[in-house]
Each structure stands twice: as structure tokens, then as C-alpha cells.
Ligand code: FUB
């Protein structure tokens with residue numbers, strides 16, 4: 001670990017994203033997703049699963065006021081614990097004082113406010129800010145005198161707080177609240193939510209730790225680890241960083257904390273270990289070398305581990321991060337950057353088990369992989385992290401949102417037969433069209449917060465280097481030795497590989513580090529005359545005393561490529577996927593007719609790129625040569641089975657659209673991997 005290589009994301013305040021592609025996505029989040037989600041959080045979207053998120057905050061606030069009115073005497077909770085879910089009999093008329101929905105419903109607000117914060121940095125909007133301030137008032141009114149803030153327990157009885165860390169998500173809600181608070185503070189300078197998060201963090205820090213009398217627990221669903229690091233970075237309060245490190249270090253140590261919490265559930269031997277693998281708490285984190293368990297939890301933990309490793313210069317922790325990274329990308333990641341091969345436990349499956357039609361590949365999991373990648377880049381600028389980050393962003397993440405920003409996928413399969421989604425119980429988790437909202441609505445607001453902060457994934461910096469990890473039209477500023485360097489980038493990504501970088505960095509000795517994407521074997525560079533150049537770990541370093549104004553032109557050829565999976569991936573044997581630049585493509589029934597399983601790729605591709613639109617959104621489609629089996633259902637007299645003959649086929653052109661745009665034109669078959677003949 002070489003701390004001279006460490007870098008940090010640029011502040012969103014110093015970046016203006018101007019990119020045709022990402023600006024459009026950000027505008028969707030700003031104009032559609034954020035207002036829509038506010039309605040959803042308030043249960044005002046007809047036909048959508050109610051959230052009860054703001055209802056719960058209001059109910060907790062009311063209880064708080066009543067308690068204060070009674071001179072802070074203990075108010076008997078009105079309801080006993082009902083477990084995870086408790087929906088009202090009449091969804092339109094919830095009881096005023098009750099908690100509804102999942103135990104982690106509070107986090108929907110937190111992700112929403114985080115997205116609002118990022119969005120405001122790019123697009124000031126006094127109306128939205130007013131709504132957000134109002135929402136913050138409602139949330140803060142629920143906070144207890146002692147700083148505690150989780151509506152499930154405030155409403156149902158504080159005597160039970162932190163009694164079920166394994167499943168009850170208080171520390172998850174705390175983590176999200178903290179991330180949201182930091183983002184909103186950084187965007188607006190308003191401290192109210194940040195102070196609330198700090199007070200909650202102080203409460204948590206007093207409660208947990210290794211000191212005598214403190215609880216030795218840790219989150220069942222990780223995120224608090226990285227959230228505490230952010231809180232430390234914005235407040236400078238070391239206590240928060242130490243708490244983040246404590247959660248990382250304590251995880252998986254023996255005796256298992258969750259055994260102490262749930263002695264009745266203790267199992268023996270292997271069974272026990274497997275049970276805790278779901279929570280990544282089967283082993284101390286430094287001994288973990290395979291990504292296992294719930295995929296979102298896993299990548300959130302690994303992100304926190306990377307943060308702590310960087311801030312403490314902790315080599316052994318960084319080593320574990322690298323092993324876990326390799327386990328994901330070498331054995332457990334879909335070509336789309338989706339992760340989580342099984343819906344059972346929303347988890348990673350065993351190595352190379354990557355089924356296409358029963359995939360889970362939760363949108364949040366790909367988002368978490370992006371978080372992990374960016375944090376690994378902050379430690380070491382190695383393009384293998386940025387390449388995966390790019391893969392996940394343009395494919396497994398964006399597929400989670402409809403092109404109009406109005407509906408969402410939770411699960412992102414690579415092959416869909418709608419009939420199977422409706423009739424086969426093993427595939428009930430796979431939806432053939434995006435949903436308006438979810439009872440468990442983790443993914444849509446997660447998408448909103450990532451997309452609206454995309455600039456902070458594209459670039460990181462250290463004292464004298466600007467790292468460009470993602471090519472994205474943008475204007476940004478970097479300080480080098482007291483001078484301001486202006487950088488202006490234009491990019492044709494993801495549809496063409498032309499990038500132009502204009503620098504105003506007169507007489508400044510600074511380094512521009514440009515990622516060389518893994519999908520092209522060559523590139524051309526014009527400009528940067530006289531620069532000392534070096535290629536290292538997938539980055540091109542350009543160092544010189546820059547002139548008043550310089551322009552650099554890069555070209556990364558985007559060829560249509562046929563990709564195969566490792567021979568160990570049984571599901572993809574004999575098949576290929578089509579990619580071009582960072583985009584993974586898929587076949588849809590709308591363009592290629594029914595029975596996609598009867599299509600074959602002709603390896604003599606004759607590939608043609610076609611400017612196209614999907615629902616009015618411009619994309620580059622791809623056409624290649626293929627075959628269609630011409631034999632029809634029940635054509636053979638002997639029924640379901642018959643002696644083998646090579647199937648008759650006809651030549652067809654296969655029309656591919658970007659995977660992230662699938663299912664925007666109604667319910668239809670979709671397929672990423674196709675047999676090659
Ligand atoms: O448990 C909270 C969130 O809900 C998880 O991150 C998602 O996987 C979903 O289970």
C-alpha cells in the first residue's frame with residue numbers, strides 16, 4: 001500500500017457534468033425520480049406499493065411530542081413487536097400511531113435526501129430544497145433526546161433497541177441517515193440533518209465498542225462502516241472513524257456476537273458457519289477470501305473495509321479487500337456487472353454459478369460494486385477497478401431504471417421468458433417489466449443517489465494528479481500548488497470513443513492520468529506535446545509544465561466484440577455475448593421475433609452499428625449475422641423427442657440493443673447470451 005498513490009473523489013461542487021449521456025440520466029433523476037420518490041415516500045402514487053416511510057417518521061415525531069408534553073416520562077409503547085412487516089388492513093388509511101412496512105423503511109428517506117443533495121449541487125432548485133428542508137424537519141422531530149433515531153423502535157418500544165442487530169437494520173438505517181445527512185450538508189451547507197446524524201452517531205459510539213460495559217455487536221446489514229468514514233471526513237471527529245474500524249474489526253470474531261444475541265438459533269459446525277456467511281460474519285474480515293452471502297451487504301462491507309484500510313494504512317485489510325475483489329470479478333460477476341447469482345438470500349452463489357434466467361443481480365448490488373470499485377481506486381489507481389465500475393454502471397446499474405425514470409427493476413436477469421416469470425415459482429423474483437415501486441424499495445433511491453453523484457466516480461485526485469476513471473463530458477477545477485487548473489472534457493461515450501480534454505493549467509506541473517479501457521486494444525493520442533508519458537496499471541500518465549491552454553484528443557476504438565465466458569460457467573457454454581465499448585447488448589423479442597432460444601450467432605459477424613432509438617432515446621444498436629432454427633413446434637410426428645438431425649436454419653440479421661434499455665417497450669423475451677453456430 002503506497003499512500004503517495006492515494007486519491008480522493010473531487011467535490012461535486014467542483015464538477016459540472018455536461019455529458020450528453022449522463023446529463024440526461026441526471027436530469028431524469030432530478031425531474032422524474034426525485035419528485036416521484038417523494039410522492040412514493042408519502043404513499044401518494046396510485047397503484048404503487050405504499051412505503052409508509054414518512055408516515056413512520058410522522059408517527060414517531062408525534063410520540064416524541066406526546067412524551068415531551070408528559071415531562072419526558074416514559075410513554076408505554078402502544079404496540080408489541082410484530083416482526084418485519086405490518087401493513088394496514090386498509091392501505092389508504094393507516095393508523096396514525098403505527099409503524100408500517102419493513103424495519104428499514106427509514107432508509108428510503110435517507111437515500112432520497114442524499115440524491116436531493118447531489119442533485120442540488122448540479123442544479124440549484126429552491127422549490128426542491130424547501131421540500132427537502134420540510135422532510136428534514138419531520139425526520140428530526142422524531143429524534144429522541146438521547147440522539148437515537150430509528151422509527152421502528154421509537155414507535156414500538158425503545159427498551160428493545162439494538163436487541164436484534166442481526167436482522168433489524170437499526171445500524172443500516174443509521175448508516176443511510178448519515179450518508180444522506182453528509183450529502184445534504186455538503187450540497188447546501190445546512191447543518192440540521194448533519195447534527196442529527198452526529199447525535200445519533202454519538203449515541204451509537206457510546207453504545208458499541210470494546211470498552212468494558214459496551215455492546216460488542218456490529219451491523220447485520222453493513223453500511224454504517226463507510227457512512228462513519230464519511231462522517232469522520234466531514235466533521236474531522238476521530239471517534240467516528242474509530243467506530244467504523246471497530247465495526248469492521250469486530251465482525252466475525254468468536255464467540256459470534258449473533259449467537260449471543262440469538263442463543264436459541266445457534267447451530268452446530270458447518271451449518272452455523274453457512275448461516276453467518278449470509279452476513280459476512282462467519283470469519284473475521286481479514287480471513288475472508290471469498291465473496292459470500294447477501295450480495296448488497298457484502299459489497300457495502302467491502303467498501304467500508306477499503307475506506308478503513310486506506311485511512312489506517314492497514315495492509316492486511318487491504319489485502320483482504322483485494323482477495324474479495326478478485327473473488328467477485330473472477331468467479332461471481334455477470335458480464336453486466338450484476339452480482340448475486342441466487343435469489344435465495346439475495347446472495348452470491350458458488351464460484352462460476354451464474355444462471356441467466358434465475359439471476360438475482362439486484363440493482364443495489366451493482367451499485368455497491370461501484371462503491372467498492374471507487375474505494376479501491378482511491379487506494380490504488382488500477383484500471384481493473386475502473387473497468388468493472390464502468391461495466392456495472394452502463395449495464396447492471398442503469399438497467400434498474402426505465403428510460404423515462406418512472407419504473408424500476410430490483411432484479412436484473414440476463415435472460416427472460418415472460419411466461420416463465422408468471423408461471424414458474426423459481427422465477428417469481430424475476431419481473432418481465434419494471435415496477436412502479438416496491439414494498440422493499442431499496443433500489444430506486446439507491447439508483448437516484450448514485451446517478452446524481454456520478455461525477456464523484458469519474459474523477460479522483462491527489463496533490464498533483466487528476467485521475468480520469470470514466471470519460472464523461474464535464475467541466476471541473478483542480479487546485480495544484482495554489483493554482484486552479486480548469487479542465488473541460490467532451491466525450492462521445494458510450495457510443496463512440498472520442499474524447500477531447502481542454503486544459504487551462506498555465507505553467508502548472510501536474511499529471512493527468514487517463515484510464516485506458518480494457519475493451520480496446522489500442523488508442524490514439526494527439527496533443528500533450530513534450531509530456532513525459534508512462535503507461536501503468538491501465539492508466540496513461542501525462543506529466544508536463546502545461547501551456548496556457550492545451551487540447552488533448554484521445555480515441556478509443558469501439559469495435560463490436562463477441563465475448564465468451566470462462567469455460568467453468570456452465571450456463572454460457574457455447575454461447576457469446578455482444579459488446580461494444582462499455583455497453584453489453586441483448587436481443588429482444590420486439591426486434592427479433594419470439595423464441596430467442598432458436599437464434600444462433602454466426603461467427604462471421606458482418607457487424608454493423610446503427611444509430612437507433614429506444615422509446616425515443618438515442619442509442620447505438622448493433623446488427624450481426626445470425627441464424628434462426630426453422631423447425632416449428634410439434635413439427636415432428638413423433639412428438640416431444642425424435643432422433644437427432646441437424647436443425648434446419650435460415651440466415652437472419654440479429655438486432656441487438658443495449659442491455660440497459662431492455663423491457664422499455666413492454667413485456668417481451670430478452671437474452672444476453674446466445675449460442676454460436
Ligand atoms: O435489507 C435492506 C435491503 O433490502 C437490502 O440491501 C436489499 O438486498 C433488500 O433485501
Ligand code: ZN
Pocket residue numbers: 362363364365410441442443444446
Ligand atoms: Zn435494492
